[in-house]
Amino acid sequence: MLERLSWKRLALELLICCLPAVILGLFYGYLPWFLLAAVTLLLGWHFRNLLRLSWWLWVDRSMTPPPGKGSWEPLLYGLYQMQFRNKKRRKELGSLIKRFRSGAESLPDALVMTTEEGTIFWCNGLAQQLLGLRWPDDNGQNILNLLRYPEFTRYLAEKNFTRPLTLVLNNGRHIEFRVVPYAEGQWLMVARDVTQMHQLEGARRHFFANVSHELRTPLTVLQGYLEMMQDQSLEGPLRDKALSTMREQTSRMEGLVKQLLTLSRIEAAPAIALNEKIDVPLMLRIVEREAQTLSNGKQTLSFEIEPDLKVYGNEEQLRSAISNLVYNAINHTPAGTHITVTWHRLAHGVVFSVKDNGPGITAEHLPRLTERFYRVDKARSRQTGGSGLGLAIVKHALGHHDSRLDIESILGKGSTFSFVLPERLIVTDTATT
Numbered sequence: 047m048l049e050r051l052s053w054k055r056l057a058l059e060l061l062i063c064c065l066p067a068v069i070l071g072l073f074y075g076y077l078p079w080f081l082l083a084a085v086t087l088l089l090g091w092h093f094r095n096l097l098r099l100s101w102w103l104w105v106d107r108s109m110t111p112p113p114g115k116g117s118w119e120p121l122l123y124g125l126y127q128m129q130f131r132n133k134k135r136r137k138e139l140g141s142l143i144k145r146f147r148s149g150a151e152s153l154p155d156a157l158v159m160t161t162e163e164g165t166i167f168w169c170n171g172l173a174q175q176l177l178g179l180r181w182p183d184d185n186g187q188n189i190l191n192l193l194r195y196p197e198f199t200r201y202l203a204e205k206n207f208t209r210p211l212t213l214v215l216n217n218g219r220h221i222e223f224r225v226v227p228y229a230e231g232q233w234l235m236v237a238r239d240v241t242q243m244h245q246l247e248g249a250r251r252h253f254f255a256n257v258s259h260e261l262r263t264p265l266t267v268l269q270g271y272l273e274m275m276q277d278q279s280l281e282g283p284l285r286d287k288a289l290s291t292m293r294e295q296t297s298r299m300e301g302l303v304k305q306l307l308t309l310s311r312i313e314a315a316p317a318i319a320l321n322e323k324i325d326v327p328l329m330l331r332i333v334e335r336e337a338q339t340l341s342n343g344k345q346t347l348s349f350e351i352e353p354d355l356k357v358y359g360n361e362e363q364l365r366s367a368i369s370n371l372v373y374n375a376i377n378h379t380p381a382g383t384h385i386t387v388t389w390h391r392l393a394h395g396v397v398f399s400v401k402d403n404g405p406g407i408t409a410e411h412l413p414r415l416t417e418r419f420y421r422v423d424k425a426r427s428r429q430t431g432g433s434g435l436g437l438a439i440v441k442h443a444l445g446h447h448d449s450r451l452d453i454e455s456i457l458g459k460g461s462t463f464s465f466v467l468p469e470r471l472i473v474t475d476t477a478t479t
Contacts, residue, residue: 051120059117063088092118109133156237164188164202176221176237189235198223212240220244261302264295308366308439318446323473324361326398327351329368330389337372344381345402352390356473363443370436371400371463379404383460396472399464407455415453416441440465447471 067084071077098112099122109129114122147170156173160166166179166187173179179192190199201211207225214220220243224236271288334349341347357364375385383404390397407415414420416437440451444465455461 050124051117055120056117060088154238158189158235158237160189160233160235162231162233164190166192173237176219176239177215201225261299264299267295268292302435306435318360318363320359320447320471322359322361323356324359324364325356326364326368326389327353327355329361329365330387333365333369333372334387336369337376340373341376345376345379346382346384347376348384348386350386350388350390355389355391355396357396357467358471358473359447359467360443363446367440367443367465368398370440371398374436375400375402375404375463391472392466395466395469397464397466399462401460401462403460406457406460407453408457409455412453412455416451 064081064084067080068077071080074080095114095118098114102108102111111122111125111129151170151172153170153172156176157170158166158173158177158179159168166184166189169177169179169181169184174181177193184192190202195213195215197211198213201223202225207227211223212220213223218241219239220241222238222240224238226234226236228234271292275288330349330351334347337347372385372387379385379402383402386399386401388397388399388401411420418435418438437451444451447467448471449465449467452464452466453461454464
């Protein structure tokens with residue numbers, strides 16, 4: 047085991063080098079010249095080793111230093127050990143950085159590391175997707191040159207990072223920025239896509255506004271008639287009209303509350319077990335009788351039902367979907383319309399459809415029909431007592447049955463509302479017996 051270089055070893059080396067010169071000087075004389083020659087040879091040897099060390103430090107790229115003897119052996123071995131420790135430390139540091147970057151890439155947020163001036167020196171993959179950055183092309187670029195938004199520029203200039211900044215990008219996405227100073231002169235910028243949260247908040251405000259609007263009309267009517275009854279006594283036809291109108295508005299509010307509760311229950315329901323056998327033909331015969339009563343002969347109804355075609359699912363939700371589609375067709379088509387309800391097997395499942403030859407719906411309304419409170423004809427919907435929640439209930443009920451609502455409509459020729467349940471939900475003959 048080598049030990050560190052000491053003055054004793056250097057003195058011993060000098061003594062060993064000068065000893066032959068002393069012996070030769072005692073025999074032949076000229077002792078000073080022999081000592082000078084010995085010291086010169088020793089200096090030359092050291093000078094040669096210095097040149098080899100300098101070559102290794104500045105020119106040679108190998109990790110191993112040149113071999114050495116004497117006093118140079120512990121010195122060069124110490125350099126070798128230092129290189130080995132540095133190599134091991136660099137390897138550990140590289141592994142740590144690799145793990146850090148791997149973890150940063152797995153985060154659901156975009157990360158950008160910049161200097162206080164905004165110069166980018168690292169970003170993760172999500173930052174490239176979310177903010178449009180390019181790595182490593184944007185290394186060294188100023189982020190203010192890449193995200194040109196006045197609010198963002200002011201946010202970084204003020205350096206008040208106690209609050210986040212929500213920015214609407216040119217692509218319509220809502221991005222929340224948070225800046226964390228994590229080292230001297232360096233910032234960690236965290237960007238999160240809050241578009242969905244913003245949409246949900248907007249939907250919540252829109253929902254409460256719609257509910258308030260829907261309830262305001264019947265409550266205004268009730269309040270008006272109650273004030274009228276308080277101020278004066280109503281008799282005869284006027285009293286009958288007031289009671290009839292209040293009854294209609296009360297029924298309308300009751301229907302709205304029932305549909306809101308149904309929609310809330312379906313939305314809040316966890317993943318349901320689709321193991322309940324549903325006799326859909328029997329359900330449709332009941333719906334047919336109710337539909338005939340609701341139509342009162344204004345529309346022509348025909349039900350084409352494949353008998354004994356049962357499915358697994360949730361009976362309450364499936365009945366809500368089917369009845370809403372049938373009742374919507376009756377309520378939103380004029381007198382004389384022919385409505386066809388079908389329930390039959392397909393190669394890949396079972397289909398339910400409601401088809402009419404009514405006026406149809408323009409293409410601009412089709413994508414929004416399943417939104418809450420959305421109406422194509424608001425005046426007619428209020429006359430028929432529609433709340434705009436029926437198709438929203440259908441959408442969520444079908445979602446629990448691994449299906450979706452398909453809407454096809456041609457202006458002036460009619461509309462078709464249908465859904466397909468997967469084949470695995472069909473009750474087979476063996477299961478029935």
